[in-house]
Amino acid sequence: MAASSLLLVGCGKMGGAMLDGWLRAGIAGRIVVVEPGGLPPGIADPAVRAVADATSVPADLAPDVVIFAVKPQVMDAVVPSYAGLVRPDTVFLSIAAGRPIAYFETHLGAGAAVVRSMPNTPAAIGRGITVACANARVTPARADLCERLLRAVGDVAWIDDEALMDAVTAVSGSGPAYVFLLVEALARAGEDAGLPADLAQRLARATVSGSGELLRQSTAPASQLREAVTSPGGTTRAALDVLMADDGLGMLLTRAVAAAARRSRELAQ
Structure with a gap:
């Protein structure tokens, strides 16, 4: 099932990486990007239009998927602006850390179909991994559509227990930073x-890159x-x-992952 239209809210590093993946995969026929600074350099496609804010979204747009790719700290100011797009055929896909499904249901309304996901930065080269969790209003067809969007930048895994997302964030969401730190420390x-x-x-x-x-x-x-590699x-x-x-x-990694998971839970409150 192909998406006829997408609304991408936020086009920073992760949002830009996903947009690039969708364009390369030819997934969407129409994409509207809400980003005050405009499109990332190098994105020039007739299927993509950038607008400055929610009030500038074309009135005729009935997106199949609304993707929230803004920082968690600005979610409160951003998400309620899109409550008017809630409809049976629209699913809201979040890639923001620390915001549970209940948060979006509160700000968008009880009828919203929501998928919470946690990608990581290797998505920028199509080698990321994303874990996703859906609420009961997400139909199999909409879950499949979200998977196709996420798979454009890497592997995808689904979980039923949303509580696991804190550990997912700590392992794969934050994990690339641990690997980069390993390079620094080894050097x-x-x-x-x-x-x-x-x-x-x-x-x-x-x-490190070759071993990976x-x-x-x-x-x-x-x-x-x-x-x-290890000889006696x-x-x-x-x-x-x-x-x-x-x-x-x-032991250090156990402590580090526990600290990251704890912070993820704190952000959800």
Whole structure:
């Protein structure tokens, strides 16, 4: 089922990445973007029109999907403006962190069909992953349409228990930042071991990105790939004895994910 019309509210980094994915996939015949700053550079398509605010949305637009891609902090000022678009054939898709389905039902009305989703930044290169959860008013056809929109920028998984979204946000939504921090930390460690800064940075970036691609292409679990690099009594084993200690990387990530999930719950209140 193809979307005949989309209304994208907000076109920052994530909204822009999704818009680019939809255009590349040829999903929509008509897209209206609400963004005061206009369209991102490089977006020039006759199917797309940018307007400054909700009052400028064309009166004849009856969108199949309204996508909220604005920051959570401005949701209160933005979402109520679109309550007039609630109808049986329209679904509201949110990609904002920390705003539960009940929030949109409150501001749009009890009749709104809502899908809450959590994408991550690799969507910018079509390699993201998004987890989505729908309320009872979302029909299978509308859920399929939302999946097609989300799949244009990566993989998609659905959950029935919305409470899991806080953990999803902490693992995959925030997760790219953890990986980038790993590159920073690995490069600094290389410098401390005597490498020139530019070489340490080059090695860290290539090692992390290459390992990620190896993981993507392999059917083996990460643990098996790790073991394949690790010789008994070797250099990798010496490093892993530190990283896998009781107070090592595993415990740090457990604490980090717990902190992010806790903050996600706080944002929902």
